Amino acid sequence: MLSKANINSRQLLAFTHDVFASALAWFGAYWIRLNLELPSPYLEGAGLTAAWIIPLQAFIFWRFGLYGGIWRYASLPDLKRILKAVGFAALAIPMVVVLLASHASVPRSVFLLHPILLLMMMGGSRLAYRAWKEHRLYGLLSTQGEPVLVLGAGDAAITLVKELERSSEWRVVGLLDDDERKQGRLLHGLRVLGKIDSLAPTAGNLGVRHAILAMPSAPHQLRRQVVDLCASVNVDLLTVPAFEDLMSGRVTVSQIRKVEVEDLLGREPVVLDNEGLHELINGRTVLVTGAGGSIGSELCRQIARFGPAHLVLFEANEFALYAIEQELRELFAGISLVCAIGDVKDVHRVDQVLALYHPTALFHAAAYKHVPLMENENAWEAVRNNVLGTYVLGQQAIQYGVKKFVLISTDKAVNPTNVMGASKRCAEMVCQALQGQEGTQFVMVRFGNVLGSTGSVIPRFQQQIAQGGPVTVTHPDIIRYFMSIPEAAQLVLQAGVMGKGGELFVLDMGEPVKIVDLARDMIRLSGFSEEEIKVVFTGLRPGEKLFEELLADDEHTLPTPHPKLRIARARTAEPAWLAEANAWFGAENVRSEEDVKRQLCQWLPEYTPTGR
Numbered sequence: 001m002l003s004k005a006n007i008n009s010r011q012l013l014a015f016t017h018d019v020f021a022s023a024l025a026w027f028g029a030y031w032i033r034l035n036l037e038l039p040s041p042y043l044e045g046a047g048l049t050a051a052w053i054i055p056l057q058a059f060i061f062w063r064f065g066l067y068g069g070i071w072r073y074a075s076l077p078d079l080k081r082i083l084k085a086v087g088f089a090a091l092a093i094p095m096v097v098v099l100l101a102s103h104a105s106v107p108r109s110v111f112l113l114h115p116i117l118l119l120m121m122m123g124g125s126r127l128a129y130r131a132w133k134e135h136r137l138y139g140l141l142s143t144q145g146e147p148v149l150v151l152g153a154g155d156a157a158i159t160l161v162k163e164l165e166r167s168s169e170w171r172v173v174g175l176l177d178d179d180e181r182k183q184g185r186l187l188h189g190l191r192v193l194g195k196i197d198s199l200a201p202t203a204g205n206l207g208v209r210h211a212i213l214a215m216p217s218a219p220h221q222l223r224r225q226v227v228d229l230c231a232s233v234n235v236d237l238l239t240v241p242a243f244e245d246l247m248s249g250r251v252t253v254s255q256i257r258k259v260e261v262e263d264l265l266g267r268e269p270v271v272l273d274n275e276g277l278h279e280l281i282n283g284r285t286v287l288v289t290g291a292g293g294s295i296g297s298e299l300c301r302q303i304a305r306f307g308p309a310h311l312v313l314f315e316a317n318e319f320a321l322y323a324i325e326q327e328l329r330e331l332f333a334g335i336s337l338v339c340a341i342g343d344v345k346d347v348h349r350v351d352q353v354l355a356l357y358h359p360t361a362l363f364h365a366a367a368y369k370h371v372p373l374m375e376n377e378n379a380w381e382a383v384r385n386n387v388l389g390t391y392v393l394g395q396q397a398i399q400y401g402v403k404k405f406v407l408i409s410t411d412k413a414v415n416p417t418n419v420m421g422a423s424k425r426c427a428e429m430v431c432q433a434l435q436g437q438e439g440t441q442f443v444m445v446r447f448g449n450v451l452g453s454t455g456s457v458i459p460r461f462q463q464q465i466a467q468g469g470p471v472t473v474t475h476p477d478i479i480r481y482f483m484s485i486p487e488a489a490q491l492v493l494q495a496g497v498m499g500k501g502g503e504l505f506v507l508d509m510g511e512p513v514k515i516v517d518l519a520r521d522m523i524r525l526s527g528f529s530e531e532e533i534k535v536v537f538t539g540l541r542p543g544e545k546l547f548e549e550l551l552a553d554d555e556h557t558l559p560t561p562h563p564k565l566r567i568a569r570a571r572t573a574e575p576a577w578l579a580e581a582n583a584w585f586g587a588e589n590v591r592s593e594e595d596v597k598r599q600l601c602q603w604l605p606e607y608t609p610t611g612r
Contacts, residue, residue, distance in 0.1 A: 153175045176198065209235060303363075368381065395434070474538055
């Protein structure tokens with residue numbers, strides 16, 4: 001109920017309107033009941049009862065909060081409130097007539113006609129006012145703005161059309177949809193003009209130079225077809241946000257944007273074992289190493305959704321740690337965050353953090369992963385960080401009773417040709433050797449490239465396109481697997497729940513993508529042709545393969561209950577190897593690139609350094 005302090009002139013006017021409507025409906029019900037006449041005896045009876053019925057209804061309307069909204073935006077919830085208020089009054093009035101005014105002669109049909117008329121007056125006037133205001137505000141806009149076709153005629157498309165009615169930038173002239181049942185039909189006043197493949201003639205006839213793909217859950221194959229179709233007829237394609245973003249409430253359908261390469265490489269959403277993740281994370285302490293990196297930061301976001309008691313962010317880069325801390329504090333205000341600057345190779349710092357917080361689960365995402373940088377001058381640092389760091393963390397995790405240790409590995413660990421991949425295979429072997437019968441469960445997760453991650457080709461291509469090209473690709477036949485950062489993080493969490501210790505999980509990376517095709521897609525999506533921005537081949541970089549593998553020659557996989565996760569049956573490592581590796585890392589001097597590669601060859605028969 002509104003207080004006196006909240007009453008303004010518009011609310012008072014609305015209240016007065018409803019009181020007048022109540023009176024008019026009451027006398028109108030008599031008039032209709034008496035065959036459009038109102039004889040004097042009945043008129044007098046109607047007046048006597050109206051003297052207390054109208055104040056009663058006014059009180060009910062006020063108590064039901066009918067005056068907190070704005071008529072310009074009257075909608076279904078407002079009509080529901082009116083229906084409840086009128087319905088309550090319709091029940092109250094006969095009871096009061098019987099109790100307090102039994103001498104009054106009220107025809108029974110009046111009790112039925114009155115609420116119907118009142119509902120029509122109160123609801124109809126509000127909707128009529130909204131229609132009038134919207135015509136005044138947006139009617140002129142319908143002849144302005146850039147003409148645009150909406151591709152799709154589902155719920156998202158209808159919502160988009162409604163929101164674009166208020167836009168001065170766009171003017172929707174029609175819809176296209178492949179559903180034959182919708183062909184020629186009118187949806188929100190706009191006609192479905194044909195199928196999507198009729199875009200070329202339709203756009204030409206209507207003078208359209210822009211189209212909006214309003215199918216947020218469309219498969220990426222369809223998105224690619226639409227992109228190619230629009231490019232062939234020189235129509236700029238926009239799209240609405242992804243379905244999961246719309247459902248989360250982070251964005252609205254009107255926030256249209258350009259189609260991005262991620263839309264063309266899109267994959268089916270991940271189905272998570274939320275109950276298992278809740279059990280692993282909720283109310284417990286979780287530690288993430290490399291928390292400021294691409295995968296580490298996304299793991300933190302996903303973990304925070306499940307309400308950990310403490311989320312420990314372990315990161316060597318000060319700025320990266322600050323950035324993810326600020327983001328998490330804004331998105332998850334109630335979460336307990338611990339920001340720990342540290343190096344995973346520093347046993348004393350790792351010991352200190354684990355002794356203070358005793359995490360239940362530890363996700364190890366910290367790694368050096370840039371292949372060319374780690375191949376030559378930095379080979380020693382690569383193996384120390386990726387192998388020795390994993391050993392230090394694993395040993396301390398066992399000591400402090402960490403229940404689950406999840407290592408983020410890579411497809412480059414399979415038949416490695418570079419130091420980075422070989423070091424990550426050794427990190428897997430560290431976890432295998434540390435796995436005991438009881439205690440900490442070591443789980444390894446192996447996957448390929450993630451879209452937009454640090455070191456990914458996509459940010460580099462974007463920068464090159466912004467500079468006017470050329471876009472550099474190492475080889476015309478090079479292919480890679482791609483998945484989104486959120487999908488990779490979700491599957492890592494899922495593997496963490498499913499793992500019982502010692503498993504090496506392989507993620508379903510989908511279909512491989514030719515990097516040169518990716519470059520051409522990005523050029524086209526940026527509004528350029530290959531004549532304007534050329535693709536130049538520069539040759540394979542040190543340690544780089546033409547294609548990545550997810551399994552070595554002597555490995556095979558077993559299925560899991562999750563369709564996107566399989567378990568690789570990889571060669572295991574013995575504790576004796578772990579002691580040998582630990583002794584080798586204990587050298588006081590920095591080992592040369594040749595020493596590092598020579599030792600990796602001894603440990604990994606499948607490792608073939610570039611050039612050998």
